[in-house]
Amino acid sequence: MSSVQQFAADLKAGQSIFTHWCGIPHPSIAGLLAREPGFGAVVVDLQHNPADFAMALQAIPLVAAAGKPCVVRIPVGEFQTASRLLDAGASGIIAPMINSVEDARRFVEFTKFPPLGGRSWGPVGALALTGLAPTEYFRTANDFSVTFAMIETREALDAIDDILAVDGIDGIFIGPSDLSIGLSGGTVLDPLSPAVDAALDHAGARARAAGKFAGAYTGTGERAADNVRRGFGFVAIGSDTAFLKAGAAALRKGAG
Ligand code: 3PY
Numbered sequence: 001m002s003s004v005q006q007f008a009a010d011l012k013a014g015q016s017i018f019t020h021w022c023g024i025p026h027p028s029i030a031g032l033l034a035r036e037p038g039f040g041a042v043v044v045d046l047q048h049n050p051a052d053f054a055m056a057l058q059a060i061p062l063v064a065a066a067g068k069p070c071v072v073r074i075p076v077g078e079f080q081t082a083s084r085l086l087d088a089g090a091s092g093i094i095a096p097m098i099n100s101v102e103d104a105r106r107f108v109e110f111t112k113f114p115p116l117g118g119r120s121w122g123p124v125g126a127l128a129l130t131g132l133a134p135t136e137y138f139r140t141a142n143d144f145s146v147t148f149a150m151i152e153t154r155e156a157l158d159a160i161d162d163i164l165a166v167d168g169i170d171g172i173f174i175g176p177s178d179l180s181i182g183l184s185g186g187t188v189l190d191p192l193s194p195a196v197d198a199a200l201d202h203a204g205a206r207a208r209a210a211g212k213f214a215g216a217y218t219g220t221g222e223r224a225a226d227n228v229r230r231g232f233g234f235v236a237i238g239s240d241t242a243f244l245k246a247g248a249a250a251l252r253k254g255a256g
């Protein structure tokens with residue numbers, strides 16, 4: 001089975017997958033990090049980073065060449081881009097700011113083939129990377145193209161059960177920074193706050209009850225381990241820029 005398809009299979013098997021989070025706009029960074037032991041996936045972030053669609057298109061096969069799945073976070077509401085990234089061989093899509101059942105349904109419309117959604121046919125890169133015949137890809141892609149609806153507002157948290165119940169939404173993904181802003185009425189940015197911790201407990205439990213996947217962004221290995229204990233199967237640790245800064249500080253240490 002190709003790494004494109006393996007991602008969903010590993011999540012279904014209950015494996016905990018730690019992922020890189022890449023935003024530097026050069027695909028070689030994603031390809032290099034994909035080979036780092038201890039990380040099972042690479043996310044390319046198109047929402048808040050200079051990485052763009054062309055960079056993601058090049059990162060997907062480089063990550064696949066390392067035997068890892070590539071997942072992409074799209075900009076808010078750019079669901080058409082999600083279809084194109086799945087066509088290119090992304091294993092999953094993270095959609096930010098999914099605040100309602102309507103948002104979730106629209107996301108599914110562009111990421112799942114009929115009858116579940118309305119994804120249009122044309123998986124040129126995905127056929128090459130999976131090695132599947134077109135009919136086989138069409139028959140199975142809805143199962144292995146993983147959709148994560150980001151829960152990162154109070155509105156989304158209130159609607160979490162309804163969002164999880166949407167056919168074609170495979171899981172949720174928590175954005176702790178935006179969630180901290182939302183839960184504090186727009187007054188506090190603190191992804192480590194007790195309110196965010198309580199929301200993570202709740203969201204993990206609701207995803208489990210719905211039989212769907214739970215993912216989250218974290219800034220450190222310790223926070224990632226907390227989320228694995230909460231039942232999160234897909235957890236980002238830091239980012240490519242955070243690695244650079246941490247590496248520079250660590251190597252500079254002791255130089256006087
Ligand atoms: C958030 O914390 O809001 C995120 O979207 C993580 O990148």
Ligand code: MG
Binds near residue numbers: 096152175178
């Ligand atoms: Mg966010």
